Amino acid sequence: MRITIFGGHGKIALLLAPLLVEAGHEVTSVIRNPDHVADVEATGATAVVSSVEDADADTLAELLSGQDAVVWSAGAGGGNPERTYAVDRDAAIRSMDAAAASGVGRYVMVSFSGSSAELLVPEDDPFRHYQDAKIAADEHLRSTELDWTILGPGTLTLEPSRGSVNPDAAFNDGDETSRELVAQVALAVIDDPRASRKTLVFGDGDVPIDAWLDSL
Secondary structure, eight states, X not given: OEEEEESTTSHHHHHHHHHHHHTTOEEEEEESOGGGHHHHHTTTOEEEEOOTTXXXXXXXXXXXXXXXXXXXXXXXXXXXHHHHIIIIIIIHHHHHHHHHHHTOOEEEXXXXXXXXXXXXXXXXXXXXXXXXXXXHHHHHHHHSSSEEEEEEEOSEEOSOOOSEEETTOBTXXXXXEEHHHHHHHHHHHTTOGGGTTEEEEEEEOSEEHHHHHHTO
């Protein structure tokens, strides 16, 4: 598959790109900072410098022309509500619309376990802006005709992955997740129909990824 990763210099993306390349996929990683080209291309991916925050839907559609799948792993990093909405919500939604316009069938969203209107933190919690942005993006993705999968890990760590998940994880309940595991799950679902149009909340656990997907 020809796969584009948005947020290509993020910690998850830098772990995912070499896994996809090793599996035989052709990977393009979109990054904002040209200083990060060497880091990205060391993974075997092709780096494309483009700001998803500034790119309109037509620009993104042109970028995605000829691609088979998208992995959204971009984010504003929290802190600034305006940028959070601009990237995690608005740019993500534009990328979905661009994927549909370009004939990209597959879309994998790296979201988080608390992306649900039923799990809202208080309005005065600084985290609420991020939560609202992710909920809006995920809901838009579910409304499209794309073949989507939404990944919902919890608190991310830099611990090594055991290659297995806790399928019973929930927001702030067993959802601590190795970034390496998120990359492994993204690799597993990218061309697996068992994960089609499903939201997968998980954390580090003891169930092998393939057995988990088999149970969906």
